[in-house]
Amino acid sequence: MTIEKRIEIEWPSLGLSVTAGLDGRNRxxxxxxxxxxxxxSLQGHALVAGHHLxxxxxxxxLVHLHGEDRVDRRTVPDGTVFCSRLQHLGIKYGELTEPMAATPIGRIPADELDTLVQAGREVWASVYSTKKPIxxxxxRAGEAGGHRLPRLSAQDAWADALIGDLHRETGRIWLEPPAELVDLHRGRVASRAGSFGTLLTTLLFVNGETRPLGYSCYGGLVRAALEGTPLEPLRQVARGMTATPAEFLGYCGLDTLWAFTRRLHxxxxxxxxTEDFVALMAHMAMYVNCLGGWNLHLFPWEVGDHLRQAAPAT
Structure with a gap:
């Protein structure tokens, strides 16, 4: 495949970087x-699928664009780079077990795979045990780095003001863990959520509600709107699908999310x-996906280290 453009992916705290050629797939x-x-962005690591950053x-x-070239990511070469509707940039660096269809955009060259594997090991340690964010x-290859968080706009003044507040809050927590999640993971739960004083149960439920709220609910609302669903059923679905998980997450300590949800309703x-609806839901998706990323990083996965897969029967 012809390489059209190149990007650089660097992990400054590790002193590691790789390049990837965008090869024309899923243009x-x-x-x-x-x-x-x-x-x-906060670097994460797959917790179920295998060797995947x-x-x-x-x-x-990324939430709504359609990828025409879809592959089983288990079958593609190591170093393949993907963009997904979960708003992720992903990189395969070894064996994967999850049979998920994915949309590749490029590949890291073979002579940089050892560096990629080293980064994968360091990130796994960060997510699983050390909790030191990476x-x-x-x-763009050869250009200066930096960071910017895009802001969409709405014609309606109320919607645009809410988008502005969401954009500011998302920017505030993009590279710094939200205080509400830090408190929760340290056991400071004002509502006392967690039967008989337990904490792990609450953390599990928070993780289980946050990820689908961003990935499926808000991302799905953006896609449905752009695919022509009328606004009235969209409003009904938005209320019906977001109220219960957001209220529960507020009970568990994510007060800011619950406050944004009430304003939205x-x-x-x-x-x-439709353009205003899409802009607002897209910003809710990015905010919740950011919360989800931090929750996955902060979660004490190492407490289950004694739980291991059974060896295959012989």
């Missing part, structure tokens, strides 16, 4: 990523333009 996704560069990319378009910087009937 719309690659162009959306390219246009958003440079940026920085991913982070939330501040690219609103930031990834993604930039109070003003939904004002929105009479």
């Amino acid at each position: 719309a996704l690659a162009e959306a990523l390219w246009d958003a560069l440079p940026y920085r 991913y982070h939330v990319a501040p690219v609103h378009e 930031v990834a910087e993604v930039r 109070e003003g939904l009937d004002r929105i009479d333009r």
Whole structure:
């Protein structure tokens, strides 16, 4: 494949970096990523699928753009780079077990795979045990780094004001862990959520509600709006799908999310333009996806180290 453009992915705290050639696959996704560069993001690691790095990319378009070239990511070469509707930039660096269809945009060259594997090991330690955040910087090859968080706008003044507040809060927590999640993971739970004083149960439920709220609910609302669903059913679905998880998360300590959700519900009937609805839901998606990334990083995965897969029967 012809390499059209190159990006650099650096982990400054590790002193490691790799390059990736964008090779023309899923051009719309690659162009959306390219246009958003440079940026920085908390680096994450797959917890179920295997040898896979991913982070939330501040690219609103990833939530809804369609990738035509879809592959089983288990079968592609190590070093393959993907963009996904989960708003992720992902990189395969070894064996994967999850049979997930994915949309590749490029590949890291073979002579840089050892560096990629080293980064993968360091990030796994960060997520699983040390909890020391590792930031990834993604930039155009040969150009300066930096960071910016895109802001969409709405014609309606109320919607635009809420978007502005969401944008500021997302920017505030993009590279710094939200105080509410830090408190929760340290056992400071004002509501006393967690039966008989337990904490792990609450953390599990918070993780289980946050990820689908961003990935599926808000991302799905953006896609449904752009695919032509009328505003009235969209408003009904938005209220029905977001109220219960957001209220529960507020009970568990995510007061800011619950406050944003209440504001959203109070003003939904004002929105009479699909473009305004899309902009607002896209910012809710990015905010919740950011919360989800931090929750995955802070979660004490190492407490389950004694729980291991059974060996296959012989």
